[in-house]
Amino acid sequence: MLTQEKQFYLTELAGLNQMKWELTKLPAIDLGDYIVELPPEQRAIAFRLLQKDKATDVFEYLPPDIQEELISSLHAADVRQLIDSMRPDDRAELFDELPARIVRRLLQQISPTEREATATILGYPEGTAGRVMTTEYVQLRQGLTVGEALEKIRQTGQDKETIYYAYVTDDQRKLVRVVSLRQLLFSIPSALIRDIASERVLKTYTETPQEEVAQLMKRYDLIALPVVDREDRLVGIITIDDIVDILEEEATEDIQKLAGVSGGDEAALSPPGVTLRKRLPWLVANMGLYIGAASAIAPFQQVISLVPVLAVIMPILSNASGTVGIQALSVTVRGLGIGEVTVADTFKILRKELLAGMGTAIALGLALGLLSLIWATPSERWVALIAGAVMMINVVVAASLGTLLPMGLKRLNLDPALISGPLLTTALDSVGFLTFLSLISLALNLLG
Numbered sequence: 001m002l003t004q005e006k007q008f009y010l011t012e013l014a015g016l017n018q019m020k021w022e023l024t025k026l027p028a029i030d031l032g033d034y035i036v037e038l039p040p041e042q043r044a045i046a047f048r049l050l051q052k053d054k055a056t057d058v059f060e061y062l063p064p065d066i067q068e069e070l071i072s073s074l075h076a077a078d079v080r081q082l083i084d085s086m087r088p089d090d091r092a093e094l095f096d097e098l099p100a101r102i103v104r105r106l107l108q109q110i111s112p113t114e115r116e117a118t119a120t121i122l123g124y125p126e127g128t129a130g131r132v133m134t135t136e137y138v139q140l141r142q143g144l145t146v147g148e149a150l151e152k153i154r155q156t157g158q159d160k161e162t163i164y165y166a167y168v169t170d171d172q173r174k175l176v177r178v179v180s181l182r183q184l185l186f187s188i189p190s191a192l193i194r195d196i197a198s199e200r201v202l203k204t205y206t207e208t209p210q211e212e213v214a215q216l217m218k219r220y221d222l223i224a225l226p227v228v229d230r231e232d233r234l235v236g237i238i239t240i241d242d243i244v245d246i247l248e249e250e251a252t253e254d255i256q257k258l259a260g261v262s263g264g265d266e267a268a269l270s271p272p273g274v275t276l277r278k279r280l281p282w283l284v285a286n287m288g289l290y291i292g293a294a295s296a297i298a299p300f301q302q303v304i305s306l307v308p309v310l311a312v313i314m315p316i317l318s319n320a321s322g323t324v325g326i327q328a329l330s331v332t333v334r335g336l337g338i339g340e341v342t343v344a345d346t347f348k349i350l351r352k353e354l355l356a357g358m359g360t361a362i363a364l365g366l367a368l369g370l371l372s373l374i375w376a377t378p379s380e381r382w383v384a385l386i387a388g389a390v391m392m393i394n395v396v397v398a399a400s401l402g403t404l405l406p407m408g409l410k411r412l413n414l415d416p417a418l419i420s421g422p423l424l425t426t427a428l429d430s431v432g433f434l435t436f437l438s439l440i441s442l443a444l445n446l447l448g
Contacts, residue, residue: 032061044073064097080109088117089134130206133227133236138166147189173233215339257417286422293429300437309376321394322425328402357399361392390436
């Protein structure tokens with residue numbers, strides 16, 4: 001990791017030759033962090049000091065806006081060489097972020113082979129295995145011997161994404177077997193690939209959602225997974241580094257959607273305009289929803305004036321039930337997201353949440369009832385019974401909705417994280433206030 005002391009030391013270097021020497025000793029990811037922290041006018045200078053191979057690795061770690069800035073500031077020949085040497089999946093990810101006019105220009109500059117590989121990846125829908133795969137993998141024929149296979153890997157494997165697995169195909173490019181480098185190294189050179197390769201091949205299809213691919217690789221501890229088309233022809237592989245990025249992206253998206261951030265992809269250092277665009281729609285929508293909760297209170301203004309302690313009790317009632325709902329929602333969405341549970345487990349989860357919810361309801365109901373007794377005047381202490389009862393009901397309802405709503409969306413093949421925390425809490429507030437104030441009104445009529 002690039003420490004502040006090291007960064008300050010690099011910044012204070014006067015000679016370009018000395019800086020170039022120091023930069024060559026840093027890992028690519030730390031160099032990326034260093035270049036990001038530089039002023040815009042110095043980034044291109046520092047980047048030009050890097051060796052060509054190192055520059056490509058560093059470029060792939062840079063944020064999209066810095067990548068675009070460097071493309072604009074570097075010479076056309078440097079840009080062409082840089083883009084051409086990137087891995088196809090990283091290049092496709094870059095092109096996703098760049099303006100269309102720049103992408104068209106860059107596509108014309110790279111070699112036909114790399115252009116075809118990039119176009120293939122970009123041709124698949126976003127969020128699918130085809131969009132995150134790389135076309136750089138080791139492919140072997142069944143008739144090769146182990147010795148011939150190892151020689152082919154030596155000749156062609158240097159630029160591949162990974163050489164630990166080699167994929168065996170037939171004459172129609174259909175994936176039939178897989179062999180590991182370990183198997184090749186410990187087999188006699190004259191043995192045939194078809195005799196040592198495994199026929200048990202875990203694979204995925206180009207249209208498979210990327211989160212399903214991540215769960216498959218996580219479940220079987222794979223470092224690479226082959227991707228095939230509808231005719232079972234091998235078209236690419238997905239490697240473990242891509243899966244780490246996917247898991248981080250999916251977790252970030254779920255967390256932000258639960259908090260009501262549109263799109264689920266806001267970065268911590270996003271410009272204020274992006275932050276406003278991501279958050280304001282949900283805030284405005286949530287305000288509209290809360291009008292419903294306020295509307296539930298409005299007809300009971302006279303009731304609140306007759307029993308002033310209600311103004312103290314209602315915020316606690318709202319906060320407690322909303323928190324219970326968000327807790328159940330977060331656990332359920334996470335379970336669905338990591339493949340821990342499926343829609344088939346709905347009733348198991350609901351049973352667990354109801355049992356836990358009932359225990360929580362009793363505890364919170366008794367606590368609110370006790371607080372109501374303390375805060376209420378002697379003539380208002382009957383409110384404690386209703387407050388405790390409504391708290392219990394609201395908590396059980398909150399736990400149920402926090403489970404059933406995301407499960408329902410999953411059954412409809414929608415993103416469970418679409419049920420945001422603010423949406424759920426507002427709905428619970430409306431139901432809770434209406435129930436609580438209605439029961440108070442009924443009690444006043446009976447007592448009056």
